[in-house]
Amino acid sequence: MNHLQKINNSKPKRKPLLLKIAPDLTNSQLDDIIDIVASTKIDGIVATNTTIAREPLTYPKAEIEAIGMGGLSGKPLTKRSTEVIAYLKTKSNNAFPVIGVGGIHSPEDAIEKIKAGADLIQLYTGFIYEGPALIKNINKEIVKQNLL
Template identity: 65%
Template sequence: MYKSIIRPILFQFDPEKVHYFTFSLIKNFSKIPGVSSLIRSLFQVEDPKLERELFGLKFKNPVGLAAGFDKNAVLYNELADFGFGFIEIGTVTPKGQEGNPKKRIFRLKDDQGLINRMGFNNAGVEAAIENLKSNQRKVLIGGNIGKNTDIPTEQYTQDYCDTFKALHAYVDYFVLNVSCPNVGSHAKLQDKDYLLELIGSVQKLNKAATSQKPILLKIAPDLNKQQLDEIVDLVAETKIDGVIASNTSVNREGLKATEAALEAIGNGGLSGKPIKDRSTATIKYLADKSNKSFPIIGVGGIHTAEDALEKIDAGADLVQIYTGFIYEGPGLIKKINKALLAR
């Protein structure tokens, strides 16, 4: 029903407007008595065999929602009813910011992909905290954090640290987003020396807290083997808890969309089916090179249960969906979990 009726209607409208309209719809419908229970009965798969334990956390299943969907922690309680094992909010920055000028999300229907240049648009960490105070503990929550756009380079680390400290009591794990192509100084954020500084600073804060939270690094799918080797070395050196592979891509190779269409869209991060193989290759390289010495969350182009299993076979411990959730609908979560049980 989603792909045959609902999606064709939604896809007639601007992607960003549809996103907020859908949020409002789910939020309001979930307030009707019995609706949340109905959604859970339709989509959730409960089985101890699906549980995963990683970095001190127990995930009720390995299928998560990637960052970028619920940036401000507005809908995580309602989204949990669809059967996710974990939900990642953000990217959250210290201060609220508008992000890049609109229009900034584009569908590539023939490719089953999206291009976005949102630019870390969010309401800021205090707004996220206010929303997280309503956490019903239905699902584990990750906090994906970044820096404000218009700040000097010497303030980057402080921005991450400020958000980390503020969010620490409200999320179950953290993700340092250093690989989004839609923010300034993208290259600096992925420089190994800078990452050592950033990770070290955040870890120092973590150790000083009364309880420690896992910290992961989110990387791009466009890194070459030398850069991936540096990531493996970085994880070994810093003892960071894991890696999320991968973020959106700036690579446009192999798309069905015409050059003219892509030129009209302009810059931005590509997600969905077109980056599936690149993301999987990144996961496999990291897993093989490190002898599977650290956890990996696999994300990028998961539109079917088979896509998710492919990521897990490549070395992912957990998976996340985003563009696949938009194209395939909430039934995708159930299909993945059912496929995992069938194994």
């Protein structure tokens, strides 16, 4: 991170540099992330990437094992990514911006991320499953709840 910051700072116009983290980190690892943001002066965190956990799935174990390794996105991630956002925001005393991402499939999911402290939200899998109207519906709900 320090090396990247050095390159970034040498540019005529530096770009915001964010670190994207896994939802599988422990609280103690998240504490380390908070320290890293402070020591490297990066601009924020993207929480979270996909998960290697399989616990949120309710399919038979054999079926899950047959699918093999890889990161899960979407609904199995919703709860954990929100927890990570809330932890980072609370424990750091809101020291840096967090882009909240992970399992946003409805306006309610988006509002939960914002209430957990996300400064911006991002979605990937929800866009595929729910379609572009999801964005409009999220925006409407944000305006309705006066969360801008």
